[in-house]
Amino acid sequence: MLSDAHVAELARAARRRVGVALDPSKAQMYHLRLTPIARREGLTHPGELIEMGLMRPDDPAWDVMVDALLNAETSFFRDRTPFDVFSKAILPELAHKRGESDKIRIWSAGCSTGQEAYSLAMLLHEAREEGRCGPFEVIATDISERLLDRARSGAYSQFEAQRGLSIRRLIRHFERAGDTWRISDRLRASVRFINHNLLHDAGQLGMFDAIFCRNVLSAFDAETRADVLERLGEAAHNDAPLFLGADEDIAGGMRCFTPSRVHQGVFTRITGRAVAA
Amino acid sequence: MKSCLVVDDSRVIRKVARRILEDLRFTIDEAGDGLEALQSCRKTMPDAILLDWRMPVMSGVDFLKQLRKEPGGDKPVVVFCTTENDVAHISEAIKAGADEYIMKPFDGDILQSKFTEVGLV
Numbered sequence: 001m002l003s004d005a006h007v008a009e010l011a012r013a014a015r016r017r018v019g020v021a022l023d024p025s026k027a028q029m030y031h032l033r034l035t036p037i038a039r040r041e042g043l044t045h046p047g048e049l050i051e052m053g054l055m056r057p058d059d060p061a062w063d064v065m066v067d068a069l070l071n072a073e074t075s076f077f078r079d080r081t082p083f084d085v086f087s088k089a090i091l092p093e094l095a096h097k098r099g100e101s102d103k104i105r106i107w108s109a110g111c112s113t114g115q116e117a118y119s120l121a122m123l124l125h126e127a128r129e130e131g132r133c134g135p136f137e138v139i140a141t142d143i144s145e146r147l148l149d150r151a152r153s154g155a156y157s158q159f160e161a162q163r164g165l166s167i168r169r170l171i172r173h174f175e176r177a178g179d180t181w182r183i184s185d186r187l188r189a190s191v192r193f194i195n196h197n198l199l200h201d202a203g204q205l206g207m208f209d210a211i212f213c214r215n216v217l218s219a220f221d222a223e224t225r226a227d228v229l230e231r232l233g234e235a236a237h238n239d240a241p242l243f244l245g246a247d248e249d250i251a252g253g254m255r256c257f258t259p260s261r262v263h264q265g266v267f268t269r270i271t272g273r274a275v276a277a
Numbered sequence: 278m279k280s281c282l283v284v285d286d287s288r289v290i291r292k293v294a295r296r297i298l299e300d301l302r303f304t305i306d307e308a309g310d311g312l313e314a315l316q317s318c319r320k321t322m323p324d325a326i327l328l329d330w331r332m333p334v335m336s337g338v339d340f341l342k343q344l345r346k347e348p349g350g351d352k353p354v355v356v357f358c359t360t361e362n363d364v365a366h367i368s369e370a371i372k373a374g375a376d377e378y379i380m381k382p383f384d385g386d387i388l389q390s391k392f393t394e395v396g397l398v
Contacts, residue, residue, distance in 0.1 A: 080393070158362065158380055162387045166394045167371070167378035171364050 002031045006050045013053070014066050019199045019224040034067045067144045071219060074112040076164035078121045078214070082243045086210065086262045087123045090241055095211050097132035104136040107208040107235065109198060110216035111140035114151025115160070117191045118183055120212065122173050125187060135149065141196035148193045152214050154183030161175075198228045202235040215245035219230055222252055229253025236269040241264055279397060280321070284314040284337065285329040285358070294327055294358070297385045301398055306376045311335025322349045325397050327388075328375075329358035330366070330397075338373050345374040346382055354395050356381065 001008075011022040012032060022030070035047035041061070044047055053062050077083050091104075098104050104124070108117035117140035127133040142148050161170060161181035174181040196205065198216070211232055217225050232242060233256025242257050243266055244250070250257045250267050257267040281303040283294045288309075295305045306323065308314035310332040311391070318326075326344075330337040337357060344350040354376045362380040370378055377391045391396045 075390075157383070159382075159387065162380060162383070162390070164390050167367060167375075167391075171367055176362075176364060 002027050002034075002047055002050075006047045009050050010065065010069065011056060013062050014069060015221075015224075017063065017066050018070070018197060019228070020066075020070065020219045021221040021224070033064060033246055034054070037064055037068060067146055070144055070147070071215075072147055073215070074115045075160070076115045076163060078116065079246055080164070082128070082212070082214065082265060083119060083123060084245070085266060086120070086241075087127070089263065090210060091123070091133060098134055098209070098254045100134040104133060105206060106136065106138045107205065107211045107213075108138060108140040109211060109213040109232065111142050111151060111193065112144075112147050113156075113157075113160075113193070114140060114193065115156075115164070116214065117139075117151070117193070118154070118173075118187060118211055119164075121187050121190045122169055122217060123235060125173070125190065136190065138191045139194060139208070140191055141194050141198075141205070143195065144199050145195055148195055149223050152188075152193050154188045155180045156182075158261070192253075198231060199224065200231070202231050205235060207237050208235055208240060209237055210243070212240050212243045214243055215248070217248045227250030230256060233257060233269060238269055238271040240269045242267040242269065278304050279324040279326060280303055281325040282308060282314060282317055283327045284308045284311065284332070285327075285342070286310055286332040287329075290358075294388070297388050298327070300385070301389060301392065311337060311340030314340050315347075316354070317361075318344060318347065318350065318357075322368065323353050325392070325395075326353045326355045327358050328355055330357060330361045330370075333356065338370060340344040341373045341375060344381070352396055356391055358388075364370070385389045 007024050007027045014022050016021045020262060031046055034049060037168055038046045038049045044277060052061050066203055094104050105119050108120060112115045117138050121138050124136045167217040173184050173187050175184060192257060213232060217228060220228060229250055246265055256270055258270055281298050283291050283305055285291050286309050295369060298305055306317055308317050314336040328337045341355055356377040357370045357375050358379040360381045364389045366382060367378050376395045379391050389398060
């Protein structure tokens with residue numbers, strides 16, 4: 001088991017590099033996740049990995065360690081309701097506003113292995129085929145290159161492919177490839193996966209008509225959450241909806257977003273409010 | 278409470294499915310093949326049917342085709358639960374009247390997710 005001192009060093013590294021607040025009560029889980037990395041380095045205990053890192057503060061091994069501790073839990077159409085709200089209440093208005101000439105731009109922030117981004121792409125593709133919306137683009141970002149690589153591959157195990165996905169959508173948007181199910185090339189082409197730290201300026205990503213940042217903010221402390229919400233606000237068009245996880249709110253981000261009066265878990269970018277300092 | 282008929286020739290699978298579905302507040306009946314399932318449905322039509330494909334006496338897909346012709350046979354929501362995991366089988370099941378499809382092996386999350394998808398949970 002990792003010592004308290006080791007967990008404290010890990011927490012410091014996670015906070016400094018990605019702004020994530022580690023939970024000391026999960027020391028055993030961190031131990032398990034770091035053990036294979038320690039073994040690859042020829043070490044017997046993950047504590048030794050941390051000791052080594054302490055001697056070289058800029059060692060890329062820290063990035064590998066922090067990456068292994070990030071929560072990657074996700075599934076297609078996770079929690080369903082946000083996707084229903086987007087498809088039925090938000091998209092018709094966006095489609096009307098953007099028409100056929102302007103792309104609807106959606107950001108899946110903290111996309112992990114890509115299921116949320118591909119779920120959005122499925123909804124938008126289906127709407128496009130039915131003439132309910134014009135061109136669109138989904139930008140999906142994460143700080144972990146390991147998770148982004150998986151997301152870009154578009155390949156999911158049978159277990160992953162069945163979680164949250166109806167069978168009709170599975171055979172419409174996926175192809176079977178050996179033991180895995182692979183997202184169709186057409187769907188994959190509509191999602192761009194980019195490495196991005198939510199603590200950094202998102203200017204290079206452009207402006208968005210809707211942002212999904214679900215089950216991400218809860219990993220941050222209050223101060224970092226407020227920073228991230230400011231960044232998201234800078235990237236959102238006026239009135240753009242921000243979708244958060246079921247247990248998340250915008251405490252600290254009230255300067256740029258306000259809770260939707262109609263939809264729980266949805267927050268609206270405050271019109272005309274410049275959020276940049 | 279909603280009712281579900283679990284149709285599978287494996288007693289183990291029936292037991293696993295029963296436990297998961299009882300947790301989801303379903304009352305459960307069981308059948309070991311398609312013919313037994315058809316007889317059960319003729320007595321009482323369930324709200325849902327969890328259906329294996331390959332079974333002795335009558336296969337899942339033959340049962341489903343017959344079920345949909347029975348009086349009230351359009352009512353049950355039918356979810357296949359099978360090792361047949363290629364697109365051709367899935368398409369055949371949908372054409373025969375299946376509402377959802379689970380590829381084995383499965384777990385409680387997948388079963389719940391599929392039942393939610395068709396409005397049973």
